[in-house]
Amino acid sequence: MNREEALHVFRHSEEIVSAAEVNASIGRMAQAIRTEMSEDFPLVLSVMGGAAVFTGMLLPHLDFPLEFDYIHLTRYRNTTKGGSEMQWRVAPAESVKDRVVLVLDDILDEGETMAAIRDRILAMGAKRFLSAVLCEKLIQKDKPLRPDFCGFQVPDRYVFGCGMDAKGYWRNLPTIRALTDGA
Numbered sequence: 001m002n003r004e005e006a007l008h009v010f011r012h013s014e015e016i017v018s019a020a021e022v023n024a025s026i027g028r029m030a031q032a033i034r035t036e037m038s039e040d041f042p043l044v045l046s047v048m049g050g051a052a053v054f055t056g057m058l059l060p061h062l063d064f065p066l067e068f069d070y071i072h073l074t075r076y077r078n079t080t081k082g083g084s085e086m087q088w089r090v091a092p093a094e095s096v097k098d099r100v101v102l103v104l105d106d107i108l109d110e111g112e113t114m115a116a117i118r119d120r121i122l123a124m125g126a127k128r129f130l131s132a133v134l135c136e137k138l139i140q141k142d143k144p145l146r147p148d149f150c151g152f153q154v155p156d157r158y159v160f161g162c163g164m165d166a167k168g169y170w171r172n173l174p175t176i177r178a179l180t181d182g183a
């Protein structure tokens with residue numbers, strides 16, 4: 001990884017969602033989450049590292065009692081194709097038992113990552129599982145689950161920014177961009 005490669009990736013991409021649209025969608029999602037679970041004292045789990053930006057933007061809107069923690073698993077590493085092998089780096093803590101659990105992630109693409117998280121959390125005895133993603137990718141394939149809360153949908157292209165990386169770069173962007181040819 002190096003700076004030149006990061007700039008090459010950026011040059012071969014285009015903005016598809018503005019920072020203002022990202023902010024507005026997170027505000028709307030927070031309202032829906034509040035309506036659904038503000039009485040539940042949920043355990044909110046952020047999926048590192050992609051959900052870091054989304055989590056930081058959403059949590060201050062969730063102005064009701066909750067507990068926060070994180071988990072970490074990865075399937076894409078720094079590539080643009082998901083591998084079948086899911087690697088858990090930080091598994092959910094035992095405290096998920098009997099809790100309403102809300103999992104935050106940046107993107108639901110094929111849904112394999114969120115399905116693996118759901119299965120593990122329910123197997124550990126959670127009372128209820130819900131997911132919130134900043135965006136969902138519209139793809140032709142059937143998905144093992146759909147998100148309970150979603151900021152916006154993105155086309156079937158490799159997207160990055162707002163926590164999502166392209167080849168390991170640009171998680172720090174306030175906008176969402178999509179790779180174009182030649183990246």
Ligand SMILES: O=P(O)(O)OC[C@H]1O[C@H](OP(=O)(O)OP(=O)(O)O)[C@H](O)[C@@H]1O
Nearest residue numbers: 049050074075076108109110111112113
């Ligand atoms: O719906 P899916 O097709 O399973 O893909 C979605 C997952 O892929 C990305 O994670 P990645 O494995 O790239 O790890 P990262 O969060 O460290 O980027 C993203 O953050 C989601 O967790």
Ligand code: HPA
Nearest residue numbers: 109157158159160164165
């Ligand atoms: O389009 C994507 N961009 C970034 N990370 C991802 N993880 C799955 N799909 C994507």
